[in-house]
Amino acid sequence: MALALSVPFATRAQDAGADGLEHTVVAGDTLEALARNYLDDARQWPALQQANRIADPRRLQPGSRILIPNALLPTRPARVQFTHGQVQATLPGTQAPHTPAADQALPEGTRLQTGSDGFISIRLFDGSTVRVQADTELRLSRLRKQARPGSAQSVIELQRGVIEPSVPAARDGSRRLDIRTPSATASVRGTRFSVGAEEDARTLTAVTEGTVAVQGSVGATALVPHGQGLAVAANGQAGSPQALLPAPDPTHWPASVHDADFLRLHLPPVPGASAYEVQLARDADLTQVLRAATSRSSDATLPAVEDGDYQLALRAIDVQGLPGQRTVRPLRVKAHPIPPLYAAPASGAILAAGKLRLVCTGVAEAGRYRLQLASGGDFGQPLLDTSTDGACEATTPALPPGRYQWRVASLRRLADGHWDQGPFAAAQGFSAVAPPQAPATVEVRGATHLFWPAQPGQRFELQAAANADFSPLLVDATLDRPEWSAAALPPGRIWVRIRTLDTSGLTSAFSTPHLLTIPARVQAGDGLPVTSGDGQSLQRP
Structure with missing residues (x-):
């Protein structure tokens, strides 16, 4: 008898399915002791x-079984761990949904609904964590305590969307969580997995730790082990377990990102994948998810978050x-x-070699700017690395031709007086050429x-004028060939200057002016011009 009395109640309680324990x-057992231990x-x-139709409560027959109805088991509410985005909770007995707060109690019968950017993680009485993803609707249909301290029997009805429970293992199997969808039930005692109720009424179960028992609305129960998944069709027929796709290789993942507007992630693809799910969370257990997206490509874009470690x-x-x-x-x-934004030189600009001015825009939150210049993009050994207060600009050393x-x-400046540098803008290139x-x-x-x-x-620009100061101009022409004829100008002395319009887009200075004498078209025998009565040179005989 002493041995029998030392056996904990939890080890003598077996699951009786929907009815209870x-x-x-x-x-030595008494109904009073059973009520105290199971029902508190x-x-x-x-x-x-x-419930058990016991004629004499003072005489319980050893070896007999007593049903502890689920309806009598005390309820233990779930508690909100974290919430983000659009999340609504409707408590039992109410019709008005509200936004749940951290550590809020969610009693049995609570309905939860998340929007397209919503996420909530809840903690059950037995220590299980349920992460409710975006676009999900569920009901906490049963949250009941069992005899063993800290143990519980919980049922979640998943109407649509995806949830990811993490259920701590218990040696006696006393912890229990059932996920029920319109077409299947997934039951666990210690594991980590996800269950999705799809729009086409299928139920998808993927197990990353432990084992999950999945039973469709028709057919036998299938055990899905670690690393495998199973799909239950809309008609309730369960398929066969199959291997999950492997974890993506993180070798080439970025260690940091610097875009203030979006989180743009370029991640290596996984063979056999038709889509990818990316999440950004505050913790490695993903109980505090801030951003999530599903895309056809391993390249994903998420809304920006505050600076920090994620x-x-x-x-x-x-x-x-x-x-x-x-x-x-x-x-x-x-x-x-x-x-800052780049102002000058423009991207891809071609400039005359020599000292150049680098100019960028100001930033409201900045009190200082750092400018770097490198040859060929090697900023490990920059040609210029300078910080400037005030205007965002700097002068380069004399640059030879090159890229x-x-x-x-x-x-x-931070509150402690130290300077905090933000990310560099993407490097911008230009070329310096001989002028x-x-x-x-x-x-x-x-x-x-x-x-x-x-x-x-x-090409060339040619100007001609009667005066050495080139005012006014007689000719201002752009030439495609290195030649020009002054035959159309009246006889006399003119000044000519030329500058080069290079294929690089650069323009030279004007040349030293050349003095050119244009002869008269009609001349006397002595070579002097023949003029008309008004003194103008004749243009033809």
Whole structure:
């Protein structure tokens, strides 16, 4: 008898399905003791007597079984761990939904609904955590305590969406959680898994730890072990367990991101994946999810978050919709203070080699700017690395011809006086080339035809005037060839200057002016011009 009395109540209680628990009687058991241990109230022993039709409550037969109805088991509310985005809770006996707060009690019968950006994690009485994903609707239909301290029997009715429970293991199997969808039931005693109620009425179960028993509305129960998943069709027929897609390789994942507007993630694809689920959370257990998205590509874009350290989670989804194994890695977001915008030189600009001015826009939250210049994009050994207060600008050293990259970052002063640098803007390139030269020599042929040397593709601007200050201009022409004729101008002395319009887009200075004498078209025998009565040179005989 002493041995029998030492056996805990929990080890003598067996699950009786939807009805409740069955307790195996040992010598010394009383209904009052059973009511105290199972129902938390010894005064409820008459309810046990009535439920089991016991004629003499003082004489319990050892070895017999007593039903502890679920309806009599005390309820234990779930509690909100974390909530984000659009989340609504409707408590039993009320019709008005409200936004739940952290540590709020959610009694049996509570309905939860999340929006497209919503997430909530709740903790059950036995320590299980249920992470409710976006676009999900469920009801906490049963939250009951069992005899063993800390144990519970919980049932969640999942109408649509996805939930991810983590159920701590118990040696005696006393912890129990059932997830019921319109087409199936998933039952666990210690595991980590996800259950999804799809729009097409299928139920998808993916197990990442432990084992889950899945039973469709028709057919036998299937055990789904770690690393496998199972789909239950809309008609309630369960398929066969199949291997989940492997966890994505995080080798080339970014350690940090710097965009202040979006989280743009370029992650390696997984063979066999038809879609990807990405989540950003504050913790590695993903109980505090802030951002989530599902996309056809492993490249994902999420709304921005505040600067800080987060956990990035990714898993591939196969053609049936079963989510695979998940990879979780730290991710740092550092986007502030935001970098300035580039003002000059423009991206891809071609400039004359020499000292150049780098100019960028100001940023409201910045008090200092850091500018770097490198040859060929190697910022490990920059040609210029300078910080400037006030205006966002700097002058480079004399640059020889070549290709260059420059980048700029903002700095803000923190409360402790230290400077906090934000991310560099994406580097922007330009080219420095030898400046074009104006024609140094001009050849005059036939008194009015000018020729000068040129490089292929060069064009020219030519100006001609009667005065050395080139005011007013007689000619201001753009030439495609290195030659020009002054034959159309009246006879006399004119000044001519030329500058080169290079294929690089650069323009040289004007050449030294050349003095050109244009002869008269009609001349006397002595070579002097023949004039009309008004003194103008004749243009034809």
